[in-house]
Amino acid sequence: MFDNSVTTGRLTQRERRERAEEALLVGAAELIVAEGPAAVTLARVGERAGYSRGIASHHFGSKQGLLDALVRRAQSGFVPGLADRQPGLERLLALIEGYIRRLGDGDVRAHAFVVLWGAASADGELAALFRERDAALRADVRGDIVAGLADGTVQPDIDPDEITFALFAQLRALALQLPRESTPLDAAHLARTVRELWQRALTP
Numbered sequence: 001m002f003d004n005s006v007t008t009g010r011l012t013q014r015e016r017r018e019r020a021e022e023a024l025l026v027g028a029a030e031l032i033v034a035e036g037p038a039a040v041t042l043a044r045v046g047e048r049a050g051y052s053r054g055i056a057s058h059h060f061g062s063k064q065g066l067l068d069a070l071v072r073r074a075q076s077g078f079v080p081g082l083a084d085r086q087p088g089l090e091r092l093l094a095l096i097e098g099y100i101r102r103l104g105d106g107d108v109r110a111h112a113f114v115v116l117w118g119a120a121s122a123d124g125e126l127a128a129l130f131r132e133r134d135a136a137l138r139a140d141v142r143g144d145i146v147a148g149l150a151d152g153t154v155q156p157d158i159d160p161d162e163i164t165f166a167l168f169a170q171l172r173a174l175a176l177q178l179p180r181e182s183t184p185l186d187a188a189h190l191a192r193t194v195r196e197l198w199q200r201a202l203t204p
Contacts, residue, residue: 017059023049024056025070029112037119042066064125067116074113075133078102089153089202092144097195099171103178104187114175138168148202155204167198
């Protein structure tokens with residue numbers, strides 16, 4: 001549960017709003033991970049975050065608005081530092097390693113993102129949201145491959161669309177499978193292994 005014990009008396013209105021929204025998103029993520037998306041109601045999220053039952057409705061308007069905000073916030077900056085890197089093979093390898101490491105770091109919002117992604121096949125509104133989010137990740141991956149082709153760090157006979165599909169599918173499959181392993185895997189070691197495999201596969 002989000003720690004809402006720190007006084008907000010000296011915070012600006014914007015800071016109070018941001019703090020409340022962060023607490024609500026964490027509360028929603030905790031409910032999703034613990035009980036599944038169906039358990040999420042705006043009232044329960046407000047209570048879990050340490051606020052009133054109506055505050056989530058005030059901030060997000062609806063359950064769908066809340067889930068939309070959670071998914072976008074979870075994916076934005078999922079792999080820290082990528083925005084500072086130039087497109088290309090090294091950025092792609094950093095994305096691969098960082099993505100898998102993040103799956104094992106215990107962040108509840110990242111876990112909730114994966115749970116929601118798995119549920120999207122049976123939920124039309126979630127499916128539409130994740131089509132958009134999946135398209136954004138694919139575009140990111142493809143941009144790095146194309147940049148690597150242009151600067152010669154990626155094999156010239158690589159098909160960007162084919163590799164994008166294969167890499168995207170692997171990352172999403174790992175996201176779904178890792179939490180289900182009876183014996184926990186070392187996500188950091190797995191991340192390095194997968195990075196090295198793709199580096200060998202793509203480097204001339």
